[in-house]
Amino acid sequence: MTDKPDWTGRRLRVEIGPVAHGGHCVARHEGRVVFVRHALPGEVVVAEVTEDAGGGFCRADAVEVVTAAPGRVAPPCPLADMALGRDRCGGCDWQHADAGTQRELKAAVIAEQLRRIAGIERDVQVRELPGGPLRWRTRARLAVDRRGRAGFRAHRSHRVVPVDDCPITVEGALDGVTGRRWRPGAELGVARDADGEVHVSAVDHKPQRRRSRAVTRQVSGSGVARETAAGRSFQVAAQGFWQVHHAAAEVFAQVVARFAAAPEGGAAWDLYGGVGLFAAPLAEQVGPTGSVLLVESSRQAVEDAVANLRDLPQVDFRAGLVEHVLDDTSVPSPDVVVLDPPRKGAGRAVVDAITARRPRRVVHVACDPAALARDVGLFEERGYRLGELEAFDAFPMTHHIECIALLERDPSGE
Template identity: 60%
Template sequence: MFSWSFFDEPGCDELSRFEVTVGPVAHGGHCVARHEGRVVFVRHALPGERVVVSVTEDRQGSFWRADAVEVLEASPDRVVPPCPVAVPGGCGGCDWQHVSAERQRSLKADVVAEQLRRLAGIDREVVVEALPGDGLLHWRTRTRLAVDAHGKAGFRGHRSHAVVTIDGCPIAAQGTVDKVVDRDWAAGAELSVAVDSTGETFVAEGRRPVSGGSTAHERAAGRDWTVAPHGFWQVHPAAADTFAQVVREWAAPAAGEVAWDLYAGVGLFASILAAQVGAEGTVVAVESDRRAAEQGADNLADLPQVRVFAGRVEAVLDRAQLPDPRVVVLDPPRKGAGSRIVKSIARRRPDRVVYVACDPAALARDLASFAERGYDLTDLRAFDAFPMTHHVECVALLNRR
């Protein structure tokens, strides 16, 4: 039997502990149970388990959030978490350390399928693929930490400002967390730490650089990239190459055509599109972060067919005189593109849209918006780019009817 010691949140007493049978997985790193007619969102559990939960948040009749603090009947997919603080009352960063690797991916597949069905009316079997590499541990190349009142680094608790101090992190790549946990920091500071493909470590305390240079170096899609040390780049070392390959296969504009790369970052997907459209074609790359856009222009300086626009995507699409695209690639932030962007894309009538998404709910909402405007989901791949967490990356292909 698995069990843990757990200190309840303020306001939760022994009356807030009860037994439940755990139901299906839900988006957000928890499973759904019911108790006395109320929904309970349970962390640290698995579907089918019988557990004792402790309520951590009471929404006054709407639902409870709770942690499984004792497992009475365990799933065969349950394992011992490799991290001592990946338990109730501990670090909030990992959701599925208590779950086998295969089951983690099947849970994420269930979530993606449920979001597509509920929010987009799409019934589709989903398989979450593992990325190349060493598995569940030591993959995270960029992370942020908080500092407690005693100057010690750690991570926030789940839905909490409390700092859980750590000695290390099993999902963090060497050269990241191990570089900051053995020293004292300013109380209350926020830390950013990253390691690039050359092995150089970059640490910042708030906005103040502590170690590392001003530019990180990455390698993907057959090219070298310069990026901001703490700017956007895929945190899993195999992710950028994997997603670039899917974009290459699905976007496939012909020589001389026009392609758009929206939310272009430092130009990864634009480089793929530029090779496909050739010198006679055009790639429009739009990125709201000015420094990333400038680095994108520098990274792609050898590809004059790429036009980089620095600005919010909606503003550029509304105001710039852009050529109509044959294909659009977009990689929006977690909240998704939204109906305004979808409408702007559909109005230009591209043949195909390749959508890279880090949130299945946002993806499903945008797929529903695309469907209203004549675009159907024709293919989907999902990747376990964030092992041990509930996050999953999807790449969707849409074609115009």
């Protein structure tokens, strides 16, 4: 038996192949796959191996560019500089690519995931959101190092890289956060809402006998963010879920409403409905004689949704896991379903519960292309076909993408 290779620390000269899901590209060396960050397809780079478990692949960071691709640019953030090596901030994946190249790479990832997982061939374009690739992020989570400095973690590491500023966060979000000392090991949540109020919370992990106790304290702001979208005002817990790109909620609500096209007097489901962003336009479409069921597992979010949509009595609110609520046969069958599941996707149980009620349309909002492809494949098995697909660069400089897919019941299966 031969020993498994361990290339950790080894430098390899490799030619970079296609982009892969996760913020890296694929290269090959001596019969092994090398997933290389901070490189672009078509480049020749020197890559230093950072992780090697001894199998058929390893992970590496580009440390020298021998032949650059046309889309390569100097990173706008100094903490993404190649010269820093492993001391680079892990928050961004594509600072070395111009904005157009980033969108092309993300489109290729979506198309590859749909083809490989769901067996669907689809040309994909990723749309830019208003505001450009910098100063878009309204919410951020930071960690605190042993010296009490706030920062972001290095890639696939618990090590904290201290920061003075972050060029993808909106102006003012980190004021008063990065310039002070915090309890070592704390975690910080920062949100700047539509009114310009900055909400900062700190989670301190305090030892208690043989375990630690997490204590959350509000440092600044009221803790209740005020946001606007779809012609309405929303209140949301500052550390609760809201789209992090300042323009995303408005754009996504418009696309969801267009895809849903819920009939007047009809029934709609808004699954994983949060604080009511998508339930609001659905309620307007079905009107006062229709119904909208909003299902959300976070009780705090449901309480916020009730307050946000108090003027829409056609909305019914259920706090609980989606798969459990949909087991209730008294829930009216929908004409349209909107679902915005967590990153892992909806999964078979939820897809089966939805398709058993035979809605005409399903609008799927997804922040992970692999999870979207898995769910789309499940819907296809149940007689739903992928119609329109909108993809958005809602997280510039990172590998994350937001997709909104329209699935329509195949009439030939009726």
